[in-house]
Amino acid sequence: MARLSTAFVVLAALCWGLSGGIGGMLIADSWDPIVVSFYRGAIGLVFVLVWLAVRPQGSGLGSRRLWGWSLMAGLGVAGNFTFYFLSISEGSVAVAATLMYCAPVFVFLVSFALRLERPTPLKWAAIVMVMLGIVLLTRIYDVQPGGVTPIGVAAGLLAGLSYAVFIFGFKYAAPHGSPQAILAIAFSALAFILFWLGDAGQTLAVLSTSSWPLFVTLGVLGAGLSFIFYVVGLNYTAPAVASIVAMVEPVTASLFGVVVLEESLGAIQLVGMALILITVTVLSVSSSGR
Template sequence: MVILAALCWGLSGGIGGILMADGWDALVVSFYRGAIGLLFVLVWLALRPRGSGLSNPRLWFWSAIAGLGVAGNFAFYFVSIAEGSVAVAATLMYCAPVFVFLVSFALRLERPTLFKWIAIVMVMIGVVLLTRILETGAGGVTPLGVAAGLLSGLSYALFIFGFKYAAPHGTPQAILVIAFAALVTILIWTGDAGQAVAVLGAPTWPLFVILGVLGAGLSFIFYIVGLNHTAPAVASIVAMVEPVTASLFGVVVLGESLAALQILGMGLILITVTALSVHSRVG
C-alpha cells in the first residue's frame, strides 16, 4: 500500500509537468488535484463515519494546519516543476524530514545528535549538487524553482505536524476531509478562477482527473491504510519510490536530463534522508 501511494505521487508529478507544459497554471493544477482528493476522502468518511471526532475543535484546528501544509506542498511542488524539472522538484520535496527535524530541535521534541547534524549537512551538500547552485550560468533550474522545491518540503513537514497533532482527536479520514477542504478553499482564493473553469471544457480534462485520482484520491488512502500494517522504518525506505518514479518519468516521458553531479546529489539526498528517517524511528 505504501509503495503504491509513493508510486502514485511520483506519477502525479510527471502528469502535473505535462499539464503545465500545456500552459495550465500551477495553482489550478494543484486545485484539481486537491478537489478530486477531497471527493475520495468524503466517500471514505461516509463509509466509515464512526469515531470521526468532527465535533472536536482541536481536530478542526490541527486538520486545518495540515490542510495549509498540503496546499503549500502541492502548489510549491508544481511551481518547482514549472521552474526546473520533475526530478529536481521531487528530490527537493523529499527533504521534508530534514525540516521536521529542525523544527523538532527548535521545539525540543527531538534531541539533536551528531549523526543527525551530519545527515542534515550531507543533505545540504546534495541540494547544492542537485540544483547546481554554485555553477555560474547553470541552466535548467531557476532560483525560484529551488526555493519552491524546498518550500514544498517545508509545507509537507507542516502537514506532518498538523496530522500528528490532529490524530488523537479523530479518524484519518476526518482529518483528511478537513485538510483537503482547507486546501481547496486556499487554492480557490489564490488561483486563476478563469483557468479553473476552462479546465472543464478542455481536451486535457482527463489528465486532471487522473492527476487527482492518483495524486490525492487513492494515494492518501493507500498511504494511511498501509501505515497501519507497516513498520515506520520500512515506510521511510519504500517512500523513496516517489522521487525515483518522478525522476524516471521526467527523463523518459518529458525528455529531461540530469548531469552526473546532479545524479550524485540526488543519490546523496535520497540515501541520507532515508537513513535519517530510519535511524530516528528505530532509535
C-alpha cells in the same frame, strides 16, 4: 497483512511519483501550477468524503482540536502541492521531487526548535550531507539558462517544508479523530485556499478542455487513492520500512521526467540526488528505529 500494508505504502509512493510527472505535463501545456494543485486536491477531497461517509465512526468532527490541527494540515498540503508544481515549472520534475523529499530534514529542524527531538552529531551530519546534495543537484553555484532557477530551488524546499507542516498537523490531529475526517478537513481547506488564489478563468476552463482526463488522473492518483493507500498501509507497516519505500516517489517522478518529458540530469546532479535520497532515508530509518 504486513506485506499487503507495505504494498499499499509502495502504491501510494508510486502514485505520488506519477502525479509529479502528470503535473509536469499539464504545466508544460501552460496550465497554472495553482490551478493544477487545486484540481489535485479537489478531486482528492471527493475520495476522502466518500471514505468518511462509508466509515463515519469515531470521526471526531465535534472536536475543536481536530479542526485546528486538521486546518494546519490543510495549509501544509496546499503549500506542498503548490510549491511542488511551481518548482517543476521553474526547473524539472526530477529536481522538484528530490528537493521535496528533504521534508524529514525540516521535521527534524522544527523538532529541534520545539525540543521534541534531541539533536545529535549524526543528525547534524546528515543535515549537512543533504545540504551538500542540494547544492550538487540544483547546481545553484552555476545556474545556466534553461536550468533550475533560484525560484525553482526555493519552491522545491518550501514544498518539503510545507509537507513537514502537514505531517505535524496530521500527527497532532490523529488522537482527536479518524484519518478520513482529518483529510476531509485538510483537503476542504486546500480547495478553498487554492480556488481563491488561482486563475478563475483557467480553473473554469479545465471543465471544457481536452486536458481534463489528465486532471482527473492527477487527482485520483495524486490525492484520492494515494492518501487512502498511505494511511491504511501505515497501520501495519513499520516506520523504518515506510521510510525506505517512500524513495519510490522521487525515483518514479525522476524516471517519468527523463523518459516521458525528456528531461536530463548531469553526473554531478545524479550524485547530489543519490546523496539526498540515501541520507534522508538513513536519517528517517535511524530515527524511527529508536
